[in-house]
Amino acid sequence: MDDKIKFNIEFPIQASPQLLYQYISTPSGLSEWFADNVNSRGEFFTFIWDDSEEAAKLLSKKSGERIKFQWLADEEEGINSHFEIRIQVDEITKDVSLIITDFAEEDEIDEAKMLWENQISDLKQVLGSV
Template structure:
């Protein structure tokens, strides 16, 4: 098992932190842009894309600020990998950014970034922040 590399991406989103958080922290919100369908039972979230399922555990969340998940397969490997969506507001301009932190194996980082680019453009489309 090779080590994964941590990477971060930042997207400016024209939406209030409150609105943005609803799309990050609720299964119904996430199923509008992140996956085809999202179900949750307590801390366990199931993400469905084209019929394949991935499960993640909610590790931490802070209202209108951030949410962090760990894929169950990473947890089984005993690895401390996670993916996090964090809202950042510029104190001066009040611009709202969404910071994505994720991990991928070295040869999959570009693929991971492309995935997030696609999902975030879908998110912007859904909330009208184009």
């Protein structure tokens, strides 16, 4: 299996970093916009969409700043990839952005970016930041 290619996308978002962190780091917050339902047991999270279910391991998090997961299916296949959602605040303007770091097959990068755009659009609606 070929290694996946890393990509980053930035989304300006009008919300406080503290509120945003609740939506990216807790099962209840993630289930508002990222998946239909999210459960966690310790460092393991289960993301549920319609009829599919994906398990991920929490690799790291820094309160108020970022969270990083690895899909267990990738880990089992020996694929070195993860996804990270990072909150960035511009020191001068105080503008808040979400920086997404993810990995995808070369021919699936555009599709993966579109998926993130849809997910972040859902998050903005939940936050009232459209």
